[in-house]
Amino acid sequence: KAGVTQxxxxxxxxxxxxxxxxxxxxxxxxxxxxxxxxxxxxxxFLFEYFxxxxxxxxxxxxxxxxxxxxxxxxxxxxxTLELGDSALYLCASxxxxxxxxxxxxxxxxxxxx
Amino acid sequence: xxxxxxPDIHITVSEGASLELRxxxxxxxxxxxxxxxxxxxxxxxLLLKYFxxxTLVQGIKGFEAEFKxxxxxxxxxxxxxxxxxxxxxxxxxxxxxxxxxxLIFGKGTTLSVSx
Numbered sequence: 001k002a003g004v005t006q007x008x009x010x011x012x013x014x015x016x017x018x019x020x021x022x023x024x025x026x027x028x029x030x031x032x033x034x035x036x037x038x039x040x041x042x043x044x045f046l047f048e049y050f051x052x053x054x055x056x057x058x059x060x061x062x063x064x065x066x067x068x069x070x071x072x073x074x075x076x077x078x079x080t081l082e083l084g085d086s087a088l089y090l091c092a093s094x095x096x097x098x099x100x101x102x103x104x105x106x107x108x109x110x111x112x113x
Numbered sequence: 114x115x116x117x118x119x120p121d122i123h124i125t126v127s128e129g130a131s132l133e134l135r136x137x138x139x140x141x142x143x144x145x146x147x148x149x150x151x152x153x154x155x156x157x158x159l160l161l162k163y164f165x166x167x168t169l170v171q172g173i174k175g176f177e178a179e180f181k182x183x184x185x186x187x188x189x190x191x192x193x194x195x196x197x198x199x200x201x202x203x204x205x206x207x208x209x210x211x212x213x214x215x216l217i218f219g220k221g222t223t224l225s226v227s228x
Contacts, residue, residue: 006156042220048213098214099214101159101162103159104149106155107155
């Protein structure tokens with residue numbers, strides 16, 4: 001069974017631009033969570049989607065948003081990029097909403113210049 | 114508030130030696146605990162998990178962890194380290210807030226293996 005896939009793997013953007021990252025969960029998994037990883041703050045929860053609805057949200061500004069499609073694929077969007085948004089963005093999938101057993105993708109490395 | 118502390122930022126172990134990575138958690142209810150490993154440029158791989166039952170849990174790659182409620186700890190161990198174990202290790206607790214559930218991670222411990 002294929003694992004979680006994320007595209008693109010690397011991205012360079014300019015401050016003020018917006019970016020969209022994509023995540024395809026493990027086949028059969030219906031919940032997708034997003035995390036931000038930075039050297040200073042570590043791994044922080046962004047949000048969780050299930051059945052095309054946001055089920056939980058971490059403490060991030062409204063510039064960070066996401067959505068989920070009927071096939072469980074998910075995208076996250078960051079608008080008006082700031083230098084501090086440079087991070088590894090990790091997507092994790094689980095069978096159902098609220099499951100702590102999450103399987104992570106390789107991440108998208110976003111660099112904001 | 115729920116939190117996870119990994120006291121050691123960096124550990125160096127000789128190849129073949131035993132390993133113990135420390136993890137302490139703060140959580141009011143029965144915790145769901147995890148260890149993940151991250152190799153450079155990669156995502157997180159689940160090593161093992163504790164939900165309930167036997168406090169000694171076995172994982173992949175020869176790792177094990179012991180849940181000690183009295184010490185609020187969930188330390189990761191391996192009897193003999195291989196050079197390929199060099200990576201960053203994260204302890205996490207499954208936490209629930211008003212909105213839902215999420216994993217709360219420690220800051221990680223970087224493991225170096227010397228020959």
